[in-house]
Amino acid sequence: xxxxxxxxxxxxxxxxxxxxxxxxxxxxxxxxxxxxxxxxxxxxxxxxxxxxxxxxxxxxxxxxxxxxxxxxxxxxxxxxxxxxxxxxxxxxxxxxxxxxxxxxxxxxxxxxxxxxxxxxxxxxxxxxxxxxxxxxxxxxxxxxxxxxxxxxxxxxxxxxxxxxxxxxxxxxxxxxxxxxxxxxxxxxxxxxxxxxxxxxxxxxxxxxxxxxxxxxxxxxxxxxxxxxxxxxxxxxxxxxxxxxxxxxxxxxxxxxxxxxxxxxxxxxxxxxxxx
Numbered sequence: 335x336x337x338x339x340x341x342x343x344x345x346x347x348x349x350x351x352x353x354x355x356x357x358x359x360x361x362x363x364x365x366x367x368x369x370x371x372x373x374x375x376x377x378x379x380x381x382x383x384x385x386x387x388x389x390x391x392x393x394x395x396x397x398x399x400x401x402x403x404x405x406x407x408x409x410x411x412x413x414x415x416x417x418x419x420x421x422x423x424x425x426x427x428x429x430x431x432x433x434x435x436x437x438x439x440x441x442x443x444x445x446x447x448x449x450x451x452x453x454x455x456x457x458x459x460x461x462x463x464x465x466x467x468x469x470x471x472x473x474x475x476x477x478x479x480x481x482x483x484x485x486x487x488x489x490x491x492x493x494x495x496x497x498x499x500x501x502x503x504x505x506x507x508x509x510x511x512x513x514x515x516x517x518x519x520x521x522x523x524x525x526x527x528x529x530x531x532x533x534x535x536x537x538x539x540x541x542x543x544x545x546x547x548x549x550x551x552x553x554x555x556x557x558x559x560x561x562x563x564x565x566x567x568x569x570x571x572x573x574x575x576x577x578x579x580x581x582x583x584x585x586x587x588x589x590x591x592x593x594x595x596x597x598x599x600x601x602x603x604x605x606x607x608x609x
Contacts, residue, residue, distance in 0.1 A: 368484075369432040370443065375401075381433055384464040385441040392445075394431045401429050403447065405463045410471065412447050412459070427451045436460075437487030440519045446479060458491060462520050469520035474498060477513065487517040492531070495609075499528060499571050505594045506580065507605035509534050511571055526574045527581075539566045540604035547590025551579050557590035566592075566600070 373379060373394040380389040383405065393404045401412045417425040428450040436444045447459040458477045462470035476496035482489040493513040495503040502509065511528040545560040551572050560566050560582070569589070570581035578594040592599060 369434045369446075371433040373431040373433070379433075381443060383433075383443045383445070383462070385443075386465070390463065390465075392433075399426075403431060403445065403461070405445070405461075405468070407466045408463060408468050410461065410468065413449055415451075425452075434482070435484060436482050436489060436517045437519075438484045440487065440517070442519065444517060448479065455496065460489075460517065460522065462517075464520065470517075470522060472522050474513070474515070476500075480512070489515050489517060491515070493528070498524065499573060501573075501578065502571055502580070502594055504596050505599045506539070506568060507598075507602065508607050508609060509568070509571070527570055527572050529570045530568050534606070535567055535569050537567065537606060538604065539568060539600040540564070541566060542598050542601045545582075545592050545599060547582060547584070547588075547592050548579075549590065551577065551591050553577075553579070553591070553593055558584060558586075558588055560584055560592075 371379060371381070373392070376395050377393070379392040381392060382388060383390045383392075390406055395402055395404070396416060399416050400414045401416045403410045403412055412431070413427045413429050415426040416429060419425050430448045430450070432446050432448075434444045434446055442462060442464075445461045445463070447461065449457040449459070455476055456478050457473055457475050458479050459473045460470065461468060474491055474493065474497060477491040477493040477498075480490045480492045491513045493499070493511050495508050498513055499509075499511060510531045510533070512531065513528045514525040516523045516525065541560045541562050541564045543562050545566070547557045547560060549555045549557045551574070565585045567583045568580050569583055572579040572581065572591065579591040580594055580599070581589060582592055583589050598605075
């Protein structure tokens, strides 16, 4: 299963590179790789994180098999599964910590911890500090940071089915999405809609029962019905509290929203699976 997922990640990466070439989006290209500092383990840094004019003292260090981040007098444990082999390679969970300016307008800097585990269950953790207080500490599981727009703080993460949309796995099994969240000041805002990646959009799903598609996420006006055995393509996931929908395209090219509950919407044989 791990091999299948790695293959899918490779194909997705190639698709995104080609797409970025044709899109010509300079902002996203810049933002995908731009950060102020990648922290070296054991080294102390000084940055004004909260914009108050005073530099904060930052250290990323290892103690035993634990890895910590210390900002002024505040210490956060980042991982407890960190081993270094004789050749210097990391066994278990690798950890990278970077300082970003995710939103230039909020006049503060952000620290992003990225955990890369051997089984590909990665974690993105966004932290913000003010003096001796951690004002924001939010983790996104089964996700990697792909890009961000420094003009508005909008972050795009490539996320799999054990992440923020994990409840959708019961309905459609494995998937990969572009999950968007926005950082502004010391608050983070999860967006309601996550678009699926190209190989999800092009994958043919077979309805396990008659499915009603609505014109929007209010679920009041019917758009069309996908009959049992009919084809569908998943273009986006939507969740707002307990309200959950998938945006689908039917065989005729029409779009609609299908409610998601706790049962499978499509036959298991037609769903994607890599775990």
